[in-house]
Amino acid sequence: MEFLGDLLANYTLRTVGMGAVFLGAVNGVLGAFAVLRKQSLLGDAISHAALPGIALAFLLTGSKATLVLLLGAAAAGWVGTLFVMNIVKNTRVKYDSALGLVLSVFFGIGLVLLTYIQRMPVASQAGLDRFLFGQAATLLARDVATIGLLGAGVLLIVLAVWKEFKLLCFDPDFARSLGFPIRWLDVLLITLLVTSIVIGLQTVGVVLMSAMVVAPAAAARQWTDRLGAMVAISAFFGALAGGAGALTSSVMERLPTGPTIVLCLTVIVLVSLLVAPNRGVIWKWARERVNRNMLQVEAVLADLHVLAARHDDPGHGHPISVLRTMSIGHGGVDRSLEVLRERGFVRKTADGTWSLTPRGLEEAKRLEGRRGEGP
């Protein structure tokens, strides 16, 4: 509570927190589309490709205003994406090679420009390298306003063409057959992705920005099968990790913002992968276990039924060793008998053998009938 009090009272922290929460949410939304369209690594290329844009914008204008640098970054990120698409379209070079090539070469050009700027005799160049790993603490109220404005624009556009984007993600061929301008929608979606990545560069840095795109969406995907819910959850996760990471790195010394946010995201992803209902690893494991146990119980009941059919007396007891021999291949006889007895389907006779109760007989017949119908 003390921390929260500090947070509300401290102007810098409030600014940083607001900025990080907002850009986390925006990237969560666009990331959901990117992940669904198998473009998870495109974000990596865009963010690295943005670096020379930042340096060029500074070289050309001499200004360090956030909006100028972000425009440069967006232009370069966009050009990088265009290169990737065109290389894949025109040559036999595969998508992954094109991504790696554009990502690293643009970054290399960016480094040449940055080091060139650093050795220029003007004093105003300091601070461009915050774009490498991100420095949430350098966020000013003005920057947050820029982030907020651009982000709100991105979100509004997503809402306006929601239906079209949904079609584009799940069935682009159908969308084309309906007469939607798929090419332009594709360009629009990529432009929005570029914008949302670019507004995060100052806080998270070019190196790790791709995680802001992939991680919230990959985590959100585990919790739902509906696009609307996925986008909302993804935005929530992005905001949560962005806020938590940026604030932690601002209050602790020597804790770079980008990596801190990525660690928060990683925790969210791991938890989602493990416990998400229906899809999560633990959930799946438990379901498989339940299924296996149920099958074993049914198998033992069926075995008893087979044995009973060979005797005139349905109440005749059978030793457990016989059941064990019959159950080779499915196992779990002792536990299954316990479960059956609790349900009143079998009973243990005085001499320690097992037999079906009348209710058990009925149940076994019912199961046999169901197997007979079969799928």
Next chain:
Amino acid sequence: MTAPQFEIQLIAVVVAVSCALPGTFLVLRRMAMMSDAISHSILFGIVVAFFVVRDLSSPFLVVAAALTGVLTVSLVELLNRTGLVREDAAIGLTFPALFSVGVILVSRYAGSVHLDTDSVLLGELAFAPFNRLAVMGYDIGPRAFYLMAGIMLLNILFIAVFYKELKLATFDASLAGVLGFLPGFLHYALMALVSVTAVGAFDAVGSILVVALMIAPPTTAYLLVDRLSLMLAVSALLGAVSAISGYWIAHVLDASIAGSMASMAGLLFGAAYLAAPGRGLIAITVRRVRQRWKFAQTMLLVHLYNHEGLPAEVRENRIPTLHEHLKWDHRFAERVVAAAGRQGLVESRDRRLLLTDRGRRAAREAMVG
């Protein structure tokens, strides 16, 4: 050229060649982004190993890096196998996490580690000649050169010994598996090799530009040649050219050497993308234009042939209205007719177009074949 300058170029060339060799297989196996993942996550391995051995030049660091590379690949595959995330997302989740832990450890304990976040990204090629290797008191050259030369030899040796197996596993993994060549083992061995190369190059050019040197020269070579052995050689050559030209550009601009090496590698790709024989943009465009003209000419010949000797010939094969029948642009039609005339396929008489014997033969061939 001073001695340190020569040494820097020598190291740069060795780094570039070492990267290009395993990079060729990454590009062919569609695993280019794995180099990105590995080059980032080995930072984690280096930092952890450093905390154990407290020595940045220990060979143990190379082993740790190789293990981290294999760990990264296994984590990606583990994530992928749960079926919960796709492979590209699995890569995008794994390496930022490991890299972040590495960066945080470096910045928290910056005082005690001779590593900082800038050198992680940029490398320190310019300082490499200052770190000398001495044997029995004699200075035998920069340490980085011997490290990278060793890694380069390891790469060459591995590829030479397993050339046939690598080739088969790259182009037909299932056949390699059926024949008992253990493609899975080769896969991990290759990943370990990429990691070792990345950790050696890491010092010199930083983590992201390792990707440029691993991917850009082989991708360029992929546009130029069609044989694996040639592709390896051309990649290595392109890497060396990028290294030397990159060095001198950095020298002129007084900028990052690693950055300009990557830029040069990109520039070489750009040149191949435009001008590669048969596959570059220029060749593609020329081919398309040529095909368009050839097709138009064949259309013209077939059209004339179809109406030859029929009552409609007078109407259909008149030069002024020809473009309407073939639904062509007027000027385009004129140029096609002119070109066909120059080649002696058609001749015009009283504003009518007639096939020559050669033209008739060509039309017949086009319709049959």
